[in-house]
Amino acid sequence: MSLIIKICGLKTDGAMDAALEAGADMIGLVFFPKSPRHVAPETAARLAEKARGRAEIVALTVNPDDALLDTVMETVAPDWLQLHGTESPERVAEVRARHGRSVMKALGVSSPEDFERAGAYAGIADRLLFDAKPPKSATRPGGLGETFDWSLLDTLDPAVDFMLSGGLDAANVAEAVRRTRAIGVDVSSGVERAPGEKDADMIRAFVAATRVAADAKFAPQ
Numbered sequence: 738m739s740l741i742i743k744i745c746g747l748k749t750d751g752a753m754d755a756a757l758e759a760g761a762d763m764i765g766l767v768f769f770p771k772s773p774r775h776v777a778p779e780t781a782a783r784l785a786e787k788a789r790g791r792a793e794i795v796a797l798t799v800n801p802d803d804a805l806l807d808t809v810m811e812t813v814a815p816d817w818l819q820l821h822g823t824e825s826p827e828r829v830a831e832v833r834a835r836h837g838r839s840v841m842k843a844l845g846v847s848s849p850e851d852f853e854r855a856g857a858y859a860g861i862a863d864r865l866l867f868d869a870k871p872p873k874s875a876t877r878p879g880g881l882g883e884t885f886d887w888s889l890l891d892t893l894d895p896a897v898d899f900m901l902s903g904g905l906d907a908a909n910v911a912e913a914v915r916r917t918r919a920i921g922v923d924v925s926s927g928v929e930r931a932p933g934e935k936d937a938d939m940i941r942a943f944v945a946a947t948r949v950a951a952d953a954k955f956a957p958q
């Protein structure tokens with residue numbers, strides 16, 4: 738078994754090339770103007786063409802209206818729509834039906850009660866992504882480089898699959914893989930030298946550390 742690796746917030750050709758060459762399974766393009774990783778649709782379209790057929794393309798939005806999603810679909814044609822805001826289960830179902838794409842719903846976690854909400858998305862979202870819950874003062878709901886207490890995941894219904902994000906990097910991803918039953922990991926800040934500036938060496942180190950940890954975890958005994 739292998740773990741899914743998603744590198745999120747790519748906005749340059751160099752960073753995209755590094756993620757693809759390192760073997761990322763999913764790449765994320767952020768459509769949120771307040772983010773240092775925001776990309777204009779035209780740039781995103783060019784970057785997506787590099788990735789198509791090599792990694793799954795994920796378009797990340799926050800409480801998007803249909804007009805934004807239409808633009809994303811027309812220019813980028815992603816494999817996945819990631820909803821990283823406060824979208825309800827009904828809105829997730831609507832987006833999925835309207836755009837005919839797999840939907841990844843991100844949920845912020847800071848206490849066991851946050852998993853009660855997760856149940857409401859089971860069977861509606863195609864995948865759940867658990868991220869650290871942002872502080873109230875945050876100007877964006879993700880990509881903050883903050884971890885959450887992974888032991889909280891032990892309280893989650895074992896039938897619920899999820900990807901893990903929030904403050905991962907090459908130094909802590911092995912422990913995250915060992916400690917949790919995540920089916921994949923998602924990173925943004927942890928492969929950057931400054932907010933929004935991806936570093937090719939850090940991307941390579943993150944992917945390598947994840948693969949080594951996954952091999953150790955899933956190797957036949």
Ligand SMILES: O=C(O)c1ccccc1NCC(=O)[C@H](O)[C@H](O)COP(=O)(O)O
Nearest residue numbers: 745772879880881882903904924925926
């Ligand atoms: O990356 C952003 O700037 C961002 C903005 C608004 C909503 C979500 C955002 N990122 C979400 C991601 O998928 C990140 O990979 C995830 O939150 C982990 O980020 P990090 O803790 O920086 O690795």
